[in-house]
Amino acid sequence: MRNNITYDKPFINGSGTIAVIDDCFKDSPSLLPDCPRIFIHASEENKTFDTVEEVIGKLIELEADRNTFLVGMGGGITTDITGFVASIYKRGLNFGLIPTTLLAQVDAAIGGKNGVNFDRFKNMAGTFCEAEWVYINPEFLESLPKRELLCGAAEMLKTFLIRDAKAYGEAVEYFSGPIRSIKELTPLIRRAVEIKCDIVSKDPLDRNIRHLLNLGHTFAHAIEKYDSCFLHGEAVAAGIIMAAQESVRLGLMEQDILEKIMSDFKAVGLPVETSLEMDLLQKAILQDKKREGGKITLVLPIKIGEAVLWDSSVTV
Ligand SMILES: NC(=O)c1ccc[n+]([C@@H]2O[C@H](COP(=O)([O-])OP(=O)(O)OC[C@H]3O[C@@H](n4cnc5c(N)ncnc54)[C@H](O)[C@@H]3O)[C@@H](O)[C@H]2O)c1
Known part of the structure; x- marks a missing residue:
């Protein structure tokens, strides 16, 4: 890149x-x-x-x-x-x-x-x-309306959840505290851009490590297919929580980290769940473009600041 x-x-x-x-x-x-x-x-x-x-x-x-x-x-x-x-x-x-x-x-x-x-x-x-x-x-x-700003917050938190625990904490503080100026958000924007550029430069055609940037997106795309009330960033937020729940279920992440992420997202004002039935989401996930060779590669957070790629045989 x-x-x-x-x-x-x-x-x-x-x-x-x-x-x-x-x-x-x-x-x-x-x-x-x-x-x-x-x-x-x-x-x-x-x-x-x-x-x-x-x-x-x-x-x-x-x-x-x-x-x-x-x-x-x-x-x-x-x-x-x-x-x-x-x-x-x-x-x-x-x-x-x-x-x-x-x-x-x-x-x-x-x-x-x-x-x-x-x-x-x-x-x-x-x-x-x-x-x-x-x-x-x-x-x-x-x-930008607040709801749209928070959609951006969801993608920003996603990036920091993958790579930068300190910036994650600062972003949660920025978005959950009293209203602050956009100027104060600028260093966090620059940091998120820097992380994305670094990951993309290592895998511009999205063959391996760039998949990490899809944290929450496999679930998010399924949510968006069936619930048009969700904006993309909101679906990403709910999708990140679903990925974190899956990570805990697989024993890759501690329950208390999941709870912290959920409470952070709630404090920021992001959705942490959807009312859609799991089998409906599963149907959409099966058709998701990330499905390859009967497997879906999920991106699972394992702690704040680190995520892994996980080949799932659709147990979600
Ligand atoms: N190509 C990629 O790598 C990539 C990555 C993430 C998301 N996406 C895509 O991005 C899309 C979501 O982007 P988005 O959230 O920016 O949505 P959007 O383009 O719909 O913009 C959101 C809303 O904000 C309005 N708007 C735009 N700028 C404004 C401003 N400065 N002030 C007031 N209103 C403004 C728009 O008219 C729109 O109503 C999704 O389709 C998603 O798939 C692509």
């Missing part, structure tokens, strides 16, 4: 650039230089081939060619769609990303994975394609 993260505003040449923007920024035209804009509505229902086709149709109307530079600005849905379109339009355009949610800044926009949902299965089609740059500016988070 190339080092494509920047905390300084990149130069964007208005001519030759087309921006794909989350429509929540429709009334904020000054954020980008004067260039054609394609607005998309960010929702999981819209993260589909239909939207990809719409964007491609507009690129054709705008006569975009292989020299066109795409800029994707918005949350993870917008950055995933922009990366996917950029990787396939005329066999590939260069692109940059401006993630504007916490979840996209610490996770979705980093590492070159993109994609869309299919038949309500998450991210069933996509590519690996690195952006030229990813511009991270925590100031965008000032306007």
Whole structure:
């Protein structure tokens, strides 16, 4: 993985650039230089081939060619769609990303994975394609609703649960205490980005160690399939708890660590359970894209700051 993260505003040449923007920024035209804009509505229902086709149709109307530079600005849905379109339009355009949610800044926009949902299965089609740059500016988070901020907190806590117990404790303190400024969150954003970049650089095509970043996601994708009330980050939080419970069941983690993680997540305001039936989740998990050779590789936390990959024969 190339080092494509920047905390300084990149130069964007208005001519030759087309921006794909989350429509929540429709009334904020000054954020980008004067260039054609394609607005998309960010929702999981819209993260589909239909939207990809719409964007491609507009690129054709705008006569975009292989020299066109795409800029994707918005949350993870917008950055995933922009990366996917950029990787396939005329066999590939260069692109940059401006993630504007916490979840996209610490996770979705980093590492070159993109994609869309299919038949309500998450991210069933996509590519690996690195952006030229990813511009991270925590100031965008000032306007983010609390619920969306907490979704980002879930992915951030996931990253720290895998790799950094100290940062995990600081993040729990930040999100569970009295409201603090976004500025105070910046060092934790940078730390989460640093960990993700380090893991991705060791396994850019997601063949082995990068699977660790899927902590909670096997369960989360199943939850999202059947319960549209859960936002992605919320499903990840509940999924992490399910993974931790499985870890305890297998004797890999102490019960008191599970209880601490649950109480931390509750204090932060994240869901720790779902009302869905286990056999329904199991059915969705079986169809999850991580299923390989009749096995599912689960990511299981074994203590705060460390997780392992565990080949399960679907006992979940
Ligand atoms: N590619 C990857 O590696 C990867 C990793 C993690 C998650 N994801 C994907 O990311 C998606 C979730 O991303 P998300 O949580 O950012 O969702 P999102 O893109 O839907 O954004 C969440 C909401 O916040 C709004 N929003 C965006 N920026 C805002 C701002 N600055 N102020 C106010 N509102 C703003 C959006 O309009 C939307 O309503 C999922 O589809 C998930 O699969 C991808």
